[in-house]
Amino acid sequence: MRAGWAGRAALCHIGLGVVSIQCNPIDDIVFSSEAAAPFVSGSPSGADTGSGSPSGADTGSGSPSAGSPASGSAGSTSGSASGGASGAGSGSPSTSGISTTGGCAVSCTTGVGCPAQSCYVPSASPVPPSRFVGLPDNKLLPQYAIDGKLATRYSTGRPAVGNEWFRVDLCRTVYVDGINLNDTVDPTNVAASYNVQVSLDGTTWSQVAASATRAPPNLTVTFPPVMARFVRVNQTGVLAMTDWWSIDEFSVACSGASDAGRDAGSD
Numbered sequence: 001m002r003a004g005w006a007g008r009a010a011l012c013h014i015g016l017g018v019v020s021i022q023c024n025p026i027d028d029i030v031f032s033s034e035a036a037a038p039f040v041s042g043s044p045s046g047a048d049t050g051s052g053s054p055s056g057a058d059t060g061s062g063s064p065s066a067g068s069p070a071s072g073s074a075g076s077t078s079g080s081a082s083g084g085a086s087g088a089g090s091g092s093p094s095t096s097g098i099s100t101t102g103g104c105a106v107s108c109t110t111g112v113g114c115p116a117q118s119c120y121v122p123s124a125s126p127v128p129p130s131r132f133v134g135l136p137d138n139k140l141l142p143q144y145a146i147d148g149k150l151a152t153r154y155s156t157g158r159p160a161v162g163n164e165w166f167r168v169d170l171c172r173t174v175y176v177d178g179i180n181l182n183d184t185v186d187p188t189n190v191a192a193s194y195n196v197q198v199s200l201d202g203t204t205w206s207q208v209a210a211s212a213t214r215a216p217p218n219l220t221v222t223f224p225p226v227m228a229r230f231v232r233v234n235q236t237g238v239l240a241m242t243d244w245w246s247i248d249e250f251s252v253a254c255s256g257a258s259d260a261g262r263d264a265g266s267d
Contacts, residue, residue, distance in 0.1 A: 104171035114174060114254035117146045121169040122250075128157030142166065145247040150185050153248045160192065160235050160245040167232040170252060173200060176231060178222040178253035187217035189246035192237025196221055198228035205232065225255035 108119035122142035130137050135155075138144045144152035145166065156164050170176075176198055183190050195210035208223040214237070231252050235245045 104169065108171040110172065114176075114252060115170050115172060117148055117251055119171050120146045120252075121171060122146055122154075122167065123169075124154055124156075124166045125164060126156050126158060128155070132157050145250045148249070150182060150248045153186060153246045155189070155244045155246040157244060159241045159243060160237070160239040162192075162236050162238055164235040164245050165232055166235075166247055166250065167230060168250065168252065169202065170229050170231065173227055173229045175225040175255035176228045176252055177225040177255045178220065179231060179233065180249075180251045180253065181215065181219045181221075181233060181247055182217075182249040183215075183219075183246060184217045185248045186246045188243055189239075190215040190217060190219070191233075191235040191245060192239050194236055195234050196223070197232045197234065198226055199230040199232070200228060202230045205230075222253075 103121045105119065108115050122145060124142040124145075127142060128135075128140045130140075132140055138152040140155050140157060142154045145154035146168065154166060179196060181191075192214055193210075193212045194215055195207055197205040197207050199205045206226070208226060209221045233247075233250070239245060
C-alpha cells in the first residue's frame with residue numbers, strides 16, 4: 001500500500017495477566033485526529049453479498065479461483081489462455097447480489113465495440129470503509145480504478161491472502177480479448193498470482209487466463225476473443241503483510257480494438 005503522507009508504525013498486542021507485548025510492523029498506516037472506522041470486509045452497494053467472497057466465486061474453499069492456475073502461465077506482460085471455458089473453478093458460482101442491469105447508464109447498454117471506462121460498473125472484495133485509517137476514498141474504493149487517473153486507485157485495505165477480486169460490468173455483451181491492469185504508481189501492490197474470468201450473466205464464470213507468478217506493474221493479459229459482459233480479476237496469492245493489493249487503472253480490450261475500453265483523453 002502507498003499513501004502520500006504515510007509513516008511507519010507498529011501494531012502491538014498487549015496480553016493481560018502475564019504482561020506480554022507483540023508488535024508487527026505495518027507500513028504506510030496513516031494517522032488522523034479522527035478515530036479510524038473499524039474495518040468491514042464487505043461488498044459495495046450493489047456488489048455481491050456474503051462474507052466478502054465474490055458473486056460467482058468458487059464455493060467450498062472460499063477462494064475465487066480454481067485450486068491451481070490454468071494450463072500455461074502468463075508472461076511478464078501477457079497472460080496465457082486457459083484453452084477454453086473451464087467454468088469458475090471448483091464448485092458453482094454464487095448468484096447472490098447480481099443484477100442484470102446494475103447501475104448501467106442507458107447509453108452504455110447499446111453500441112458497437114468496447115464500452116468506455118465511464119460505462120463500467122465496478123465491484124470488488126474486500127472494500128474498506130470510507131476514510132479507512134484516514135486515507136481518502138480515492139485511494140480505496142473500486143470506482144477509482146476506472147476513472148482514467150493513475151494517481152487514484154482501488155485498494156483492499158488489508159494484506160492480500162488470495163481471495164481478493166475486482167470485477168466490472170461492461171453493461172453490454174461484447175467480444176472481449178484482453179485486460180490491462182496498471183499499478184505503475186503502486187508497483188509493490190501487484191497480484192502475487194492471479195487469474196482472469198469472464199461471464200455473460202455475472203453468475204457462471206469461465207477462466208480465460210491465469211498465472212502462478214507475480215504480476216508486473218503494468219500487466220496486459222490477452223486471450224482468444226470470447227463473448228462476455230462481466231470481467232473479473234482474482235488475486236490468488238499471498239502478499240507481504242505491508243502490501244495491500246491495489247489497482248491504479250483497469251481497462252478491458254475487445255476483439256480488434258486494443259485498449260478500446262479507455263475513455264478518449266483520459267489521463
